[in-house]
Amino acid sequence: MKLNSLTLLIGRRYALSQRHSQLVSFISSVSIVGLVVGVALLILVLSIMNGFDRELRERILGIMPHAALYHRDGIVEYESLADRLRAHPDVDTAIPFVQMEGLLSFRREVAPTRIYGIPTAERESLAVLADSVPEAAWESLAQHPRGVMLGAGLARKLSVGEGEKLTLVVPPGAGEGAPTIEALEVLAVFDTGTELDNNLALMALARASDLTRAPGAASGIRLQVNDLFIAPDLVRQLARELPGGFYTSDWTRTHGNLYQAIHMSKQMVGLLLFLIIAIAAFNLVSTLIMVVVDKQGDIAILRTLGASSGEILGIFMVQGGVIGIVGTALGTLAGIGMSLWVTEFVQWLEQLLNFQFLHSDVYPISYLPSAIHWPDVAQVSVTALVLSLVASLYPAWRATRVQPAEALRFE
Structure with a gap:
């Protein structure tokens, strides 16, 4: 893979530009939205689980x-x-x-x-x-x-x-x-x-x-x-x-059973939402394959102008990386924002609907807690970025296999 000003410019345009193919723009946007939703939900749920853990230690075990x-x-x-x-x-x-x-x-x-x-x-x-x-x-x-x-x-x-x-x-x-x-x-x-x-x-x-x-x-x-x-x-x-x-x-x-239940729930829900991120990241495979098919003519022209296989590989790796960075960044910000406000939002919703979602005779506490654990946020963000880059490898390699003569035959 070769990164230079050409690969960075074209890869960024393929990922973000709205002035080129509407298909490329649409499928890039779908991939970004998928990553945003997956990352934001995972951060939010982990924060809620951490909130239950904190309340057990500081409130319940602060009394007992x-x-x-x-x-x-x-x-x-x-x-x-x-x-x-x-x-x-x-x-x-x-x-x-x-x-x-x-x-x-x-x-x-x-x-x-x-x-x-x-x-x-x-x-x-x-x-x-x-x-x-x-x-x-x-x-x-x-x-x-x-x-x-x-x-x-x-x-x-x-x-x-x-x-x-x-x-x-x-x-x-x-x-x-x-x-x-x-x-x-x-x-x-x-x-x-x-x-x-x-x-x-x-x-x-x-x-x-x-x-x-x-x-x-x-x-x-x-x-x-x-x-x-x-x-x-x-x-x-x-x-x-x-x-x-x-x-x-x-x-x-x-209260040991409650503590174990919280941690087991955190692990199981974390695993499920991690799979959501994995699915969103590996949607990049189909996304970038479609981009490669849509841009075969451009790839052929670049190859005839002297672009190497490493540069073609770099273009699509940059596109996948940009989608991963933008989706992860927006998802991380959204997840942090929701984690900070989810307790107040649920309380407002309970007042609006005149209905209490959590009752202390069923759940250990009567409100929805949230505690942001920054190592969890970092782990989710890094995982999403790595999966995005890994998912970009195969489509980028397929782009290097495009034959200029075959691609330009019907142009």
């Missing part, structure tokens, strides 16, 4: 712990244990908590709930909840002996609002007698936009502990770690360093 240490009899000296765990270099936060299952009742509505008791002084470690709940509500939770904060989905199920009173029923432990019944007052309703809103209720640690079979003790210590993926091994290592009776849990047990 990366890992947790439990004791079968409850943890009485939980403050000293939390201080000991915080000393580990890979542990960001270690906070005691109380966790129990129960039923909330308001008038004729009943809903299962997960009661989560936390030290209100440590609320900043729950960044998502800290942002979703007013400061005054946290202060009331610390002072109110019967205060509770409900997730938005749970409050909707019960048709309850702030300031109203409801009843909590905590089932007895194994071998125990009657259930614990407690009257509570709703201090606030929080909306994190995640599935946790459908069953989570927050109480002050001390008050929640009084409702368990081990009053004054914490159920466990929640850990947030530096690296999400070391949490399972780290918490098991920490448990081995403690006395007997401790057991562990981590995010791979509570």
Whole structure:
């Protein structure tokens, strides 16, 4: 292949010029549009998948712990244990908590709930909840002996609002007698936009502990770690360093299936859309073959004027390259633009149609997230360019096989 001013000029004209053959212009435009659509859709879908991944890590796992240490009899000296765990270099936060299952009742509505008791002084470690709940509500939770904060989905199920009173029923432990019944007052309703809103209720640690079979003790210590993926091994290592009776849990047990599903979906959808790009790129084969047939007379004239096979090859490689560059560039810009605005667009569309596409009782979050991952954008763009150049090789080689005498016989 030989590139010079002649091959660059003619190849660029064949790809972009509107003043020559309408057939050449049309099929070049179709090839560019195919690449634009394929590249833009792949970038958009990968960004949405990355958004789900980010929301899982930052929102859902910002509320629920990366890992947790439990004791079968409850943890009485939980403050000293939390201080000991915080000393580990890979542990960001270690906070005691109380966790129990129960039923909330308001008038004729009943809903299962997960009661989560936390030290209100440590609320900043729950960044998502800290942002979703007013400061005054946290202060009331610390002072109110019967205060509770409900997730938005749970409050909707019960048709309850702030300031109203409801009843909590905590089932007895194994071998125990009657259930614990407690009257509570709703201090606030929080909306994190995640599935946790459908069953989570927050109480002050001390008050929640009084409702368990081990009053004054914490159920466990929640850990947030530096690296999400070391949490399972780290918490098991920490448990081995403690006395007997401790057991562990981590995010791979509570939300691991969701994480795997997101990544599998990203890979499968990415593969399907990659095939769309491949099809669009290899449409260049038929496109350039048609151009070669349409331009046989021009090729023959160039050959009689002294153009070499390398220059003819270069002309059609330049045409394929220009189509690939223009299509990939426009597709990349379109994909980035759609990725930046897709969340707001879907929210606007939901308001316009008065219909919610994602519900947190079905999906992990109630909105469509998007997060542009620049290595993914670069990989998609480079792949599209390479496929465009590879697809141009065969038609360009066919152009070099055109015989001038045969091509000019009927001109």
